[in-house]
Amino acid sequence: MLYTPQEMMVAVASREIRDGDLVFVGMRLPILAYAVARNAHAPSARGLFEVGLMRDQPAGAFLGTMGDPPNVAGALWATRMSNVMGLMAQGRVDLGFIGGAEVDRFGNLNTSYIGTPQRPEVKLPGSGGGADIAILSRRWVTLMGHEKRRLVERVSFVTSPGYGDGTAGWRKRQGILGGGPAAVITTLCVLRFPPQGGEAFLASVHPGSTVDDVRSQTGWDLRVADDVSETSAPTESELAAIRRFDPEGFWTVTKA
Amino acid sequence: MLYTPQEMMVAVASREIRDGDLVFVGMRLPILAYAVARNAHAPSARGLFEVGLMRDQPAGAFLGTMGDPPNVAGALWATRMSNVMGLMAQGRVDLGFIGGAEVDRFGNLNTSYIGTPQRPEVKLPGSGGGADIAILSRRWVTLMGHEKRRLVERVSFVTSPGYGDGTAGWRKRQGILGGGPAAVITTLCVLRFPPQGGEAFLASVHPGSTVDDVRSQTGWDLRVADDVSETSAPTESELAAIRRFDPEGFWTVTKA
Amino acid sequence: MAGKVMTMSEAVRQFVPDGSCVAMGTALEPLIPFAAGHEIIRRRRRDLELVGPISDALFDQLIGAGCVRRITAAWVGNVSEGLGHCYRRACEHGEPRQIEVRDHTNFSIALALWAAAWNVPSLPTRTLLGSDILTTNKGLRATNGLVEVDAVQPDVAIVHVQRADAEGRAHAWGPLGITEEAGLAAHAVVITCEELVGEEVTLSDPNRILFPETKVVAVVHEPAGAHPSPVQGHFKRDHVFYRDYATRSRSVEGFNRWLEEWVLGVDDRAGYLARLDVSRLRVTHRRPSVPADYGDE
């Protein structure tokens, strides 16, 4: 069955959600990932949205943003952002999703500045809630297109900290409460991290790509797991769910 | 026309409210004072209640507490206490009322402990919002029965600071934002303070009492203003308003 | 209606063990969970820390019944009558036991709960400067022109509301005092409600839901569970009942007789209500809010 790279990413992301999780759902693809998981293996997973919402089921209609009216209808809680962030600061968020522009070998994300902040080559939109999720959620996952210029040796600016310089205990030394990145899901593969954190390694390659493709598209000498596998393709039911919540492919079909 | 000492106190307290004031209304008699002022010389005065309410008119029925249902019906804002306190911390409260158990010559109030906190002779209920009002409102007034044991040289415990030790600039040295006590209204008289604060003096004596009565019932050598006057008695309209809002004399008739 | 619904007895047994830190009476004078407090007394809970702003009689009753080790509050007494006589006896004579008092102001106890809700050790404020309260509560420290208020995290917040569903989505209205921050700060929330409703009611207005349901561990359907305190839309305050309590609690013997009559001598709230005519307190005149339209399509 045919599917797009974005559909692959959503399917993989949805599998990171465990039943019962309180999930901090970020913008775009993670909204679909929550919907897919909730309709499959995680029926009791709840979604928390920084705009100020908690839900126990996907919205009944397409969402362009987490603040769209269908995401409010039937919500379990409509409140202030600071209340939602407070729950995360208490360690009550099991999994967070963050979109990244740049990620490095230690899982640090840059969504602020390419080049120097004073006169950047590219000014990116900024943290939003990204740094909050990276620092306060128990574990988090990021999704991004796999390009050599986006998977870099070291990001020039750490908006959302992963494992910092990769040395053992870096997060603890910063006083960071949350556990750090669990996976980087790209259009080509899935990168994971050692249990105690540190450097990313190639865990699985999506169907149609090879380890060499991935390594050649990665900005550092990427480690490969001994048991590197092929990512299992989206199932029919996963694709059905994705297409139900994104009927026009707004998120999951690459724009010309 | 006959009236009770409490009715006298309410009438005097109501005259402290200026039109347009935002008044932090405390428990008991001040609730009546706001009602009287709002119906007379201060039609645009608003009441702020620590329970989490703002009103621009008295409740339509008797109030045993500021949280009684008639105080909520028609309220301009029903919210959290911290929001109400925040407005006061911003200097937006023009006048506050505090009930006191003990007051001293510098306007400090004790509502916590008579004797040592470790083993007090009398444990009083505590600050409630009293200390917040004393420290954060622009000016405040306290009401209490005039007894020698309650108007003392120095309170044993400062719950709500007035002018501290009475030295010039004491409040500023503590970092206190608000202006401090403007008057002590008792069952016998009205005490006021110099413009820059300091020691209380006798400003007016209620009808039926004399300066000597007041001085003999006061626990320190009370200063008397050169122009000490007789407090004007409650007017008929003031009494009418008081009795409308306290029809059974719950607050304004001394209990046997 | 399964969900988290249980009896008051079950809720107190499970979620208010001896030694607990319990926030109650967080809306100040209204919505005080007296029924929950009385069940705590019947179950002979001991060594509790009680957290609240102004407490109107309930804390005094728990102190008199010997349940309390520590008071962390701004005010303990009887709002319409004055002093709390059990509180006085405990502080002045250690009767029925010594209690520790951590004085707060209304503002500082709110901030102590916000600190816990945001998981920070303390929050700064401009209140309390110049007050001797700073000398009796080590959780309040003056530092360069501000006061640091240490976090207070209750084990459980017990909150009475007008309506809730079986999953603990609770709607309360009227002044909220420190209710929201108490629930967000606490490890767990126990809801007691006038009406147990379906989620078609609670989810029709998610902005009115007080807490994330993930914090709520129990829902107790307890009509008139806040008597003698008022409940907007349901009950007026029973001023006479507060006065009677104030009068009788002046002496230990009087308090114990009151406790026997209204708490120990009844099995539960139903028994309490059987001794009382609450119909005279019932609100009969309706003031429905104009609906908000959550239409989405």
Place this chain on the structure above:
Amino acid sequence: MAGKVMTMSEAVRQFVPDGSCVAMGTALEPLIPFAAGHEIIRRRRRDLELVGPISDALFDQLIGAGCVRRITAAWVGNVSEGLGHCYRRACEHGEPRQIEVRDHTNFSIALALWAAAWNVPSLPTRTLLGSDILTTNKGLRATNGLVEVDAVQPDVAIVHVQRADAEGRAHAWGPLGITEEAGLAAHAVVITCEELVGEEVTLSDPNRILFPETKVVAVVHEPAGAHPSPVQGHFKRDHVFYRDYATRSRSVEGFNRWLEEWVLGVDDRAGYLARLDVSRLRVTHRRPSVPADYGDE
């Protein structure tokens, strides 16, 4: 309907002078006061500081129009489309002018406003530790395991709501983001509303009133004043309009043509709406909240 009701033009003229610090878009994606922002552009306001969490296109437009001196926000772009091209040009090439950026996270900007609402210099938090944002915003300082977030006090918060009365008692519903703290922190609040209603509506539900009326200086009746952002119960989000803006704003010329078409080339919101069919966005299916009974007697 006298009270504080005035036209958008009058409200911006009086309450948004050059150099103002203005909070807008405080509910994140919904309820964005685009009509107010466009009037600010038409009046050629300059040297503004814009305060917000995630800003969905409005800040980008104000930057492109040359109104902005400083951005104090967590995110500036186009939520459904990505980058903010005017924001990029200003930061990368000083086009149309240099702007100062004070980066925040969503949580830290909320705390900066709570600090102002409570009148304290700063509030502590556990977010931002380990982030380079600490190196670009001097209003954020790491100190012994926490980050101190300095207060941000807007001169004015401009808030779009579903309904308000002439005195500025505003009802908004749906996710509120940092709306409440922005209004409480600001010196003044300007309300723009879908519906101008009588106080029998607003005072029927005082818990839904966002701000004390004493903070509100202007009420502007501006139906569809949040387009293209969504308004619960009134309008869906206009995704196509956001996409068109994203495409056309890629170049300075394209942005200027967009600005001429939608802002400078129209006199007011009525003129804007005359060029648009918003009926396709109108919410038609109703989801009224179940009323709360504020009965008191």
